[in-house]
């Protein structure tokens with residue numbers, strides 16, 4: 154059994170209304186041993202990009218709150234601190250200043266914007282083919298990981314395939330293999346991991362992020378660090394599809410999944 158959900162959002166994220174107490178209750182009910190909160194912090198997020206949501210984390214208040222809860226839940230569940238940072242190459246200095254100022258157990262680096270645009274919205278696809286738009290998303294991941302390295306795993310690597318005009322129905326790894334070769338080799342060389350994000354299962358993909366073609370290539374290239382998270386923005390999705398996620402990883406040849414404590418990986422057996 155997977156003992157922690159490494160990707161969760163609460164009302165500290167501007168796109169969630171979940172109370173931390175309710176998320177904790179659900180985690181305890183599900184028999185989790187650890188609890189990670191990874192609320193959004195997206196520096197330089199244009200307010201018009203996502204209907205006025207700003208995705209700025211009140212980090213001091215967030216960490217104080219988690220520190221109080223840590224005491225309160227001692228003996229029931231271990232609370233660890235996390236954040237999901239929106240990465241973009243032009244903000245790497247500001248990202249570095251942020252991760253130097255605040256300490257977390259675990260940092261997910263994610264791509265939510267490309268050239269100031271959120272691939273969630275149709276304007277991102279205007280004037281180019283879907284494959285070109287997806288390639289631009291993956292190319293920006295490669296730029297991001299060259300510019301900034303103070304994170305632990307890259308989040309939902311193929312998030313963009315949820316939103317294109319035909320979504321993932323024409324998915325063909327060969328169209329992107331060159332980009333993934335660069336991304337995955339760089340992540341592995343830098344000691345970074347990836348996450349298996351089960352939101353794909355409840356957001357219409359039919360499988361967790363990233364596609365198993367990407368998982369397989371990561372494994373073949375020697376990748377070993379992989380965290381598992383639901384990306385739940387409400388308690389009912391906490392731990393969603395973790396049985397299936399575990400089977401998928403075993404099927405791809407992984408034997409361990411990863412938790413982070415104080416930014417260091419801990420490897421736990423699958424199966």
Ligand SMILES: [Zn+2]
Pocket residue numbers: 237263265308309
């Ligand atoms: Zn995300």
Ligand SMILES: [Zn+2]
Pocket residue numbers: 160162237384
């Ligand atoms: Zn998230």
